[in-house]
Structures are given as C-alpha cells and as structure tokens.
Amino acid sequence: MSTTSSDSARDRRNRGVAVLCVGVFAGMVGLSYAAVPLYQLFCQVTGYGGTTQRVEQYSDTILDREITVRFDANTNAALPWEFKPKQRQVTMKIGETVEIAYVARNLSSRPTTGTATFNVAPGLAGAYFNKVECFCFTEQELQPGQSYEMPVQFFVDPEIVNVPELKDLKAITLSYTFYPLPQGSVEAPRPEEAKNQKIEG
Numbered sequence: 301m302s303t304t305s306s307d308s309a310r311d312r313r314n315r316g317v318a319v320l321c322v323g324v325f326a327g328m329v330g331l332s333y334a335a336v337p338l339y340q341l342f343c344q345v346t347g348y349g350g351t352t353q354r355v356e357q358y359s360d361t362i363l364d365r366e367i368t369v370r371f372d373a374n375t376n377a378a379l380p381w382e383f384k385p386k387q388r389q390v391t392m393k394i395g396e397t398v399e400i401a402y403v404a405r406n407l408s409s410r411p412t413t414g415t416a417t418f419n420v421a422p423g424l425a426g427a428y429f430n431k432v433e434c435f436c437f438t439e440q441e442l443q444p445g446q447s448y449e450m451p452v453q454f455f456v457d458p459e460i461v462n463v464p465e466l467k468d469l470k471a472i473t474l475s476y477t478f479y480p481l482p483q484g485s486v487e488a489p490r491p492e493e494a495k496n497q498k499i500e501g
Contacts, residue, residue: 358432359455362395367456372475373402379480380408381442386449389471395458397432401451402476406442413441414478421473428460429472439481 369392371385383404392398406412416436420429435450442448454474460466 358397359395359430359458361458362393363458363461365394365461366391367394367469368392368471369398369454369456370471370473371400371402372473374475374477376477376479379414379478380412381406381414381478383476383478392456394456394460397453397455399433399451399453401449402435403447403449404440404442404478405447406444409444411441411443413439413481415439415481416476416478418474418476421475422466422469424463424465425456425460425469425472428457428463428466429474430455430457436476440478 368389370389371387373384375381375383381404383402386401386403390398390400404414418434418436420426432453432455434452434454436452440448440450452474456472460469
C-alpha cells in the first residue's frame with residue numbers, strides 16, 4: 301500500500317470519527333433540552349415526585365374509608381401576593397369528589413400575574429391524587445388590591461388502597477407555590493400595604 305493511499309484512508313477514518321463526535325455532541329445537546337419536558341411528562345403520568353393527575357371525570361367509586369387532605373400555600377418572594385387556603389384540611393371518603401378553595405390577594409399597586417406549581421406529600425400518593433378543576437391549570441392575573449377565590453376539585457383514587465406502601469395512609473398534603481411569570485416584572489408590596497391589606501374570607 302502506498303503512502304498516499306494510507307494517508308487517504310486515515311483521513312477518511314478521521315472524518316468519520318469527527319462526524320460521529322459531532323453527532324454524539326448534537327444528540328447530547330438535544331437530550332439536555334428535552335430532559336425537562338420529558339421529566340415533567342414522566343411525573344404527570346406516574347405521579348413521581350408528588351405530581352398530581354389531571355382527569356376529566358369524577359370517580360364512580362366511593363369507599364367507606366376516610367382520608368384527610370391538608371392544604372399548604374406558599375408565595376415566591378418576587379410575587380407581591382398574599383395566598384392561603386380557605387380551610388386548612390378536609391376529611392373525605394376515598395373516591396369522593398370534594399371542592400375547596402384558595403384565596404389570593406394582590407398587595408401591590410399594579411396588575412400582577414402568577415402561575416402555581418403544585419405537589420402532594422407523600423410523593424407516591426401523587427399518582428392517586430386526581431384533580432378535576434384547578435386554578436393551577438392556567439395563569440392568574442390580579443389587579444391592584446384584588447382578592448380572588450380559586451377553587452380546586454379533586455378526589456383520591458380508590459386504587460390507592462391497593463398499593464402496599466399507601467394502604468394505611470391517613471393523610472395527604474396538597475401544596476401550592478405561586479411564582480411571577482418570567483417575562484413580567486412585579487412590584488414588591490410596600491410595608492404598609494402588606495400590613496393593612498388582608499385577604500377577605
């Protein structure tokens with residue numbers, strides 16, 4: 301084999317390796333961008349990490365067994381809202397559809413928009429916590445000083461009693477955290493506003 305043929309073969313191999321490296325790099329970049337939505341989809345389907353399920357219809361089975369659902373509310377410091385549940389907990393039958401409400405109030409002097417993230421604890425129960433209606437499905441805009449009642453309809457899937465780790469579960473905590481929308485800026489509440497303006501109800 302001549303030196304020229306050997307160099308040509310080596311160049312082809314090098315080009316092949318370079319193309320392969322570029323392809324692997326591009327694939328890794330693509331996977332990194334897809335990781336977040338794929339993880340969110342995985343959580344929604346499996347309930348992993350306390351992600352609740354969204355359903356279109358009510359449960360058709362109600363068990364003669366009760367469970368307590370506690371409600372938690374949090375607000376990111378960048379969003380000038382007061383946010384809390386109207387009631388701290390409810391005791392319901394497994395499979396029974398219940399409606400409760402959270403209340404938010406805009407403490408600033410300008411319209412602000414927030415979006416809520418949510419989860420349940422223990423995390424494994426997320427796959428069996430079904431929401432029919434929830435304010436967390438859409439963005440919420442509040443005018444200056446506006447107070448708004450936001451309902452949540454949900455039920456606990458009766459299948460939860462067939463899960464060995466959850467069969468003796470007595471309580472679930474539903475937690476929400478409101479954040480400002482990334483593209484909008486919000487005005488922090490003045491101390492006197494935060495002190496004098498309270499949620500009604």
